[in-house]
Amino acid sequence: MGRVTTRVPRTRVDVAREVVVGRPDTVAVEEPVEVRVGESPVTTTMRTPGDDFDLALGHLLTEGMIGSAHDVAAMMHCTDVGPDGSPTFNVVEATLSPGVALLRPARERTETMTSACGVCGSASLDAVRTASRFDVAADPVALEPAVLAGLPDALRERQPVFERTGGVHAAGVATPDGELLVVREDVGRHNAVDKVVGALARERELPLAAAVLVVSARASFEIVQKAAVAGIPAVVAVGAPTSLAVELAADAGITLVAFTREGRFSVYARPDRIVGL
Structure with missing residues (x-):
C-alpha cells in the first residue's frame, strides 16, 4: 500500500525577520486511483492512498451504481507498476456478485476527476442529480x-x-x-x-x-x-x-x-x- 504521507524539501521564508530556513516537511500523498468493475473503468480520481476498498465500494454506492455492499463479491488491487517497477496499488477492481448488474452506468465525464471535485466534468447537471432510493x-x-x-x-x-x-x-x-x-x-x-x-x-x-x-x-x-x-x-x-x-x-x-x-x-x-x- 502506498504511503499516506511523504517528506519533501522546503525553504521557509520569514520576510519580516529576513530569515530563510531550509528543512524537510511532511506532506500528504496524492496519487490517482482507477476503480474498475470487471475490466471496465468507472472512475479515476486523485486520492490519498489507504482504505481504497472503502473508497471504491462507497463510490459505487453513492453514485447509485449498486444498492448494497453485498452486490460486490470481491475487490482486489491490480498489479500495476510504477516507472521503477514497484507496484503502485493504484487500480482497484471490483467483481460483482453472481446475477448482479450495475443499476446505472458510470457517469459520463468530460475530464478526469481531481481530488477537489466529485462531479467535475459531468456531461450535464441532470446527470449529477443521482436519485436516492430512500425517503x-x-x-x-x-x-x-x-x-x-x-x-x-x-x-x-x-x-x-x-x-x-x-x-x-x-x-x-x-x-x-x-x-x-x-x-x-x-x-x-x-x-x-x-x-x-x-x-x-x-x-x-x-x-x-x-x-x-x-x-x-x-x-x-x-x-x-x-x-x-x-x-x-x-x-x-x-x-x-x-x-x-x-x-x-x-x-x-x-x-x-x-x-x-x-x-x-x-x-x-x-x-x-x-x-x-
Missing part, C-alpha cells in the same frame, strides 16, 4: 444543538494525517448522540465521504438512517448528494454551503448545518429536526 425526508431523527456543535471538534481529534500535514479533509458518520462510528481522511473531500460510506456499508445495509455526516470542508453539492443516496438525513459542515447544496438538501429533506465552529452553526434546510428550533 430521507421521512427520517424522524432528532438532533441536539450541542451535539451538532461539538461534531467538528470530535472529528478533528481523529485526523492524524491532518495533524502531520494540514493537507487533507476528513469525513465521519455519527450517531444522534455524537458518537463517531467511522472517520476517514483524504485529499479529496468527496473521497473521504465515499470511504466512510463504504466502511459502514460493510457492517450494515443502507440507508444509514438516523445518522449524521460530518465533514471538515464546505458543504458542496456532491457531499449532500452522497448523503442523500446513502440515506443519511443530516449533514454538518465546518465550512460554507453552496447554493446547489442548499437546494438539494431542501429537495431531499436533509438537515443541512454549516459554518459549524466555536459552538455556533447555521441551518440551511430542515431545521425542524433540531431540538428547540
Whole structure:
C-alpha cells in the first residue's frame, strides 16, 4: 500500500525577520486511483492512498451504481507498476456478485476527476442529480444543538494525517448522540465521504438512517448528494454551503448545518429536526 504521507524539501521564508530556513516537511500523498468493475473503468480520481476498498465500494454506492455492499463479491488491487517497477496499488477492481448488474452506468465525464471535485466534468447537471432510493425526508431523527456543535471538534481529534500535514479533509458518520462510528481522511473531500460510506456499508445495509455526516470542508453539492443516496438525513459542515447544496438538501429533506465552529452553526434546510428550533 502506498504511503499516506511523504517528506519533501522546503525553504521557509520569514520576510519580516529576513530569515530563510531550509528543512524537510511532511506532506500528504496524492496519487490517482482507477476503480474498475470487471475490466471496465468507472472512475479515476486523485486520492490519498489507504482504505481504497472503502473508497471504491462507497463510490459505487453513492453514485447509485449498486444498492448494497453485498452486490460486490470481491475487490482486489491490480498489479500495476510504477516507472521503477514497484507496484503502485493504484487500480482497484471490483467483481460483482453472481446475477448482479450495475443499476446505472458510470457517469459520463468530460475530464478526469481531481481530488477537489466529485462531479467535475459531468456531461450535464441532470446527470449529477443521482436519485436516492430512500425517503430521507421521512427520517424522524432528532438532533441536539450541542451535539451538532461539538461534531467538528470530535472529528478533528481523529485526523492524524491532518495533524502531520494540514493537507487533507476528513469525513465521519455519527450517531444522534455524537458518537463517531467511522472517520476517514483524504485529499479529496468527496473521497473521504465515499470511504466512510463504504466502511459502514460493510457492517450494515443502507440507508444509514438516523445518522449524521460530518465533514471538515464546505458543504458542496456532491457531499449532500452522497448523503442523500446513502440515506443519511443530516449533514454538518465546518465550512460554507453552496447554493446547489442548499437546494438539494431542501429537495431531499436533509438537515443541512454549516459554518459549524466555536459552538455556533447555521441551518440551511430542515431545521425542524433540531431540538428547540
